[in-house]
Amino acid sequence: MFNERTYTILELTLKEFIGNGKPVSSKQLTKKYKLGVKDATIRAELNNLTEAGFLSQPHISGGRVPTDKGYQFIVNFAMKNLISSVGLVNKHMNQLTNILLNRDLNNFIDGFSQEMNLLGAGYENSTSNFYKSGLGELFENLELETKNDFYEIAKDFERLDEKFKALPRLLNNHSGPQIFIGEKSPITQSRHLAVIIDEYNIDGDKFYIAAIGPKRMDYQKNLKFFKQIKETYERKRKK
Known part of the structure; x- marks a missing residue:
């Protein structure tokens, strides 16, 4: 210790x-x-x-x-210190959650990706519909050195829909967002990436939302954004 x-x-x-x-x-x-x-x-x-x-x-x-172990340390620290942030809701957050409440999932993922400046992806369990947006945002934030690095990312992007179909089994009703770093991720295989995933209940259907970006992302900021979206959505849904 x-x-x-x-x-x-x-x-x-x-x-x-x-x-x-x-x-x-x-x-x-x-x-x-x-x-x-x-x-x-x-x-x-x-x-x-x-x-x-x-x-x-x-x-x-x-x-x-x-290292990945070091990133895991900062992730654990960010998760431990994550607090309620409903009081900080802004105009963009209200717009995003309203889109989600209306089940306009494609536009939600577009807006989600733009707000986070990362690749956004969503999977609707009941229909098997898959949504993704923000490949440009992803590459804008990555620092890749070789052709093989680009190949790994492109290959991950092509197989995202297949990987998301396994999420219900992988997450198994886990409470709150989960973070996967590097090659240990069930969604991506590239050593350069990290994935944040959360599960939503939309009118009885499960909807999975993910942000995919470089390992060198601001985990505390991004986790706070995930928590803020979910808390705002749940609060509005209960009205």
């Missing part, structure tokens, strides 16, 4: 990388945050976190980047 300082350094390292996509160094953390310890101490903590599998060091003399 790590102490509080180690977890704080891990959290800040993940925050910095998600913010700018660049490897994070001990010098950078020392300069930006008042941690009350010297650069050498932070470097030692980063070494410990790397050995534990939360971070990796692409170059010997370079900074650290998160």
